[in-house]
Amino acid sequence: MVKKIAALIITCLLFSSCYQPERDCEKYKTGSFKFTYELGETVKEGKFTRDEKYSVDYYENKIDSATVRWFNDCEFVLQDIHSKTAIHYKIISTTDSSYTFQYKSAVKDPNKELIVKTGTAFKIK
Numbered sequence: 001m002v003k004k005i006a007a008l009i010i011t012c013l014l015f016s017s018c019y020q021p022e023r024d025c026e027k028y029k030t031g032s033f034k035f036t037y038e039l040g041e042t043v044k045e046g047k048f049t050r051d052e053k054y055s056v057d058y059y060e061n062k063i064d065s066a067t068v069r070w071f072n073d074c075e076f077v078l079q080d081i082h083s084k085t086a087i088h089y090k091i092i093s094t095t096d097s098s099y100t101f102q103y104k105s106a107v108k109d110p111n112k113e114l115i116v117k118t119g120t121a122f123k124i125k
Contacts, residue, residue, distance in 0.1 A: 032049045087106055
């Protein structure tokens with residue numbers, strides 16, 4: 001009986017460790033998207049449009065532009081045109097209408113803790 005339970009547990013672990021979330025990143029390289037973000041205690045909504053070279057963000061009645069540099073189908077860096085601040089994005093999963101991503105500073109500062117945040121963007125049709 002114990003051997004059967006142990007074999008079942010091992011089999012479940014093997015199958016669950018093989019699970020990979022869907023990542024069809026190619027269809028999210030360009031387009032118009034919306035997302036939510038937190039500003040203090042308030043949750044707000046922003047929008048952005050991205051093409052092969054640029055991303056334009058619309059939030060808080062402001063417009064911000066950045067260049068886009070793709071490393072592969074699922075990872076890219078946005079560099080703000082004015083401040084030159086760079087953020088590294090990695091798409092970690094996709095659905096038919098959205099993608100979930102992680103983002104962090106693209107420049108490592110040994111004096112600062114690296115903070116990785118997660119978000120979800122929804123494609124606007």
